[in-house]
Amino acid sequence: MTGDKGLFSQENRQKDLMVAETKLEKLKSERQDLEARARYLRTDNLSRDLLEERARVILGFGEANEYVIRDQIDKSANS
Numbered sequence: 639m640t641g642d643k644g645l646f647s648q649e650n651r652q653k654d655l656m657v658a659e660t661k662l663e664k665l666k667s668e669r670q671d672l673e674a675r676a677r678y679l680r681t682d683n684l685s686r687d688l689l690e691e692r693a694r695v696i697l698g699f700g701e702a703n704e705y706v707i708r709d710q711i712d713k714s715a716n717s
Contacts, residue, residue, distance in 0.1 A: 678685040679692070694700060 675688065677683060678688045
């Protein structure tokens, strides 16, 4: 009844499972988005708009009439 596999710890395992499933769904969604973006950056299916957007973000350039809002990226979240 007690311990890691006991009856009383089942509720904690269910909560942990729900958290893990939520995280998995978020990661699947992020992966689909990244795969779609990567598809548009390949030379056989190049999207000029996406390429320009990525280059401007990476290089830090903007148009005269644009405002750039920078946000710190949590690098551990991308690992």
